[in-house]
Amino acid sequence: MTSNEANGVQKLPKSAEVVIVGGGIIGVTASLSLAERGIPVVLVEKGVVAGEQSSRNWGWCRQQGRDPRELPLMIESLRAWKGMSHRIGIDTGFNQSGVVYLARTISEMEAHDAWLENARRYEIDSQLISGRELDSLLPGSSDAYIGALFTKSDGRAEPAIAVPAMARKARQLGAIIVENTAARGVETHGGSVSSIVTERGVISCNSVLLAGGIWSRLFCRPLGIDLPQLKILSSVLRTHPIKGCPEVSTSGHGFSFRKRLDGGYTIAHGSTINYEIVPDSFRFFQQFFKLAWQARRELRPRLSRRFVVEWELPRSWALDRPGPFEQIRIMDPTPMLSELNQAMQNLVSTYPSFRDAQIAAKWAGYIDVVPDAVPIISPVSSPSGLYLATGFSGHGFGIGPGAGELAVDLITGSSPRVDPQPFVISRFFDRSGVGPVAGI
Ligand SMILES: Cc1cc2nc3c(=O)[nH]c(=O)nc-3n(C[C@H](O)[C@H](O)[C@H](O)COP(=O)(O)OP(=O)(O)OC[C@H]3O[C@@H](n4cnc5c(N)ncnc54)[C@H](O)[C@@H]3O)c2cc1C
Incomplete structure (x- = not known):
């Protein structure tokens, strides 16, 4: 083993059966499942494992309030969460605290x-x-x-601990997981995926799983796949450990909280949806109208610099030079401090036991959303061999372990653990998809 490998920097192989783009919970659980099945897999992550949504989320693993189409997969995911600490040999913080x-x-x-x-x-x-x-x-x-x-029976887990620990276990089982390595695009031969081009070289493969979170739409563009995906901005804080506060994860008017493994709390406002208007807002106006209407009381649209940033994004790029995924290694938006202050005030006035909570950190994350707020876990019609697992619409952490497994079932042709039909991408193109049932 070289010193780089010992430090977790693995060499990029020339080929693999499956290449996964994106080291969030979806890509990582898929890599773990593939490694457990003995299938050669490489995961490329442009930044660090769980650098974006998968470490920034609240850590709720809930069935409650979900769109009914997701429930069978969420039930599977809770089953997986229950066994996860044992499976990977580290406490993920999973606890069925309600x-x-x-x-x-x-x-x-x-x-x-x-x-x-x-x-x-x-x-x-x-x-x-x-x-x-x-x-x-x-x-x-x-x-x-x-x-x-x-x-x-609903639960919670510790995102920033759980996802990197799953990645370490996948590596131990033979998965190759490389960070700071952006996938620039997919190459095809005869209508099928033949390789993935990364900034550190080309990997030939039979299948690609795109689990790129908010970047999935951009990745799909040069392939002619018009993925309907927008983003919302969500701000969060965590406190230092505090005694005497509730165990159960709770959402009220203008506050939400979840107890952390260290005894602190992850807190957010939760009753507002901050939406930055971008060129895609107009492009997808019709497709997202129902969801926006359903969320109209919470929706806070605003114009920001993001409009210009997204206006300037390329539609296609050469694969032999740096592309858009190398420009932002980790999307780290600025949290909305006024909203977080308001959330703390709302919480303390409802539960005075939080009065002495000391804030340890504040952060924000962009959430990727699709028009019916139900994820896409699906092959695409062209090129064959390309699978998507994206669009988790603000609730992909809890359902992640089941979603990663389902994606692997589809890639390997195994009998899928739940009916994959609700997650097909074609619902957005052939209008078979019904609108949103539950919110974001
Ligand atoms: C503030 C907040 C609170 C949330 N709360 C909850 C919650 O309580 N419960 C819940 O279930 N869900 C919650 N979510 C949603 C949940 O975090 C996401 O649905 C889930 O993490 C999505 O995982 P992912 O793997 O699809 O995407 P991500 O975690 O975003 O990972 C995608 C990865 O792909 C990488 N990538 C993209 N393009 C490329 C490329 N070309 N090459 C290489 N790498 C690439 C990115 O760098 C990124 O690391 C919340 C999200 C946020 C932001």
């Missing part, structure tokens, strides 16, 4: 009740709880919440 959506009004309780129909269909333990039950579950509230939607 998820609560607070309700202030009868109409909010009714909306929660309407979703319960989905839970019943899949035998999920979600239930409506009264104000009194809420008081014993989440004591110390000073607000007049009248009840909540509660799912006891």
